Amino acid sequence: MPKKRPPATTFADLVAAIPAPPEDEPEVHHSPMPVTDGGFTDADGCHWRLVRGPLDPRRAKRLAVTADVMTVGTDYDDRLRQWLPRVLPRDARPAAWLEARAGFDPGADPHHVPYEFAGADGRVLLFVETHC
Structure with missing residues (x-):
């Protein structure tokens, strides 16, 4: 019975042949999951910790x-090269609340x-998590 020949290319050779990403391409980081992780740090460096939730719609409306x-x-x-929760200006809250409230079902x-x-x-x- 003939002996098996070793493969011409090893796995290490294949891994070494993978090109590196371009230097000028910015690395994108995904933010932690605020609810799952129990908190997050925003772009200004403030750490937010989860207090309670999911909230009753009446409490959420007050907040x-x-x-x-x-x-x-x-x-x-x-600045941070990552996705963070979108902070709403005070005047955008009423419309955002109506849209969010419609999605509580x-x-x-x-x-x-x-x-x-x-x-x-x-x-x-008030953190409104969105699921698609």
């Missing part, structure tokens, strides 16, 4: 008005779930 910060969805932060697409976070500096954040 949409009274919370120091409200977020819905995500935005890409160029589990069958809605996108589906929204409200959570309350507390900042290291004492501020309150």
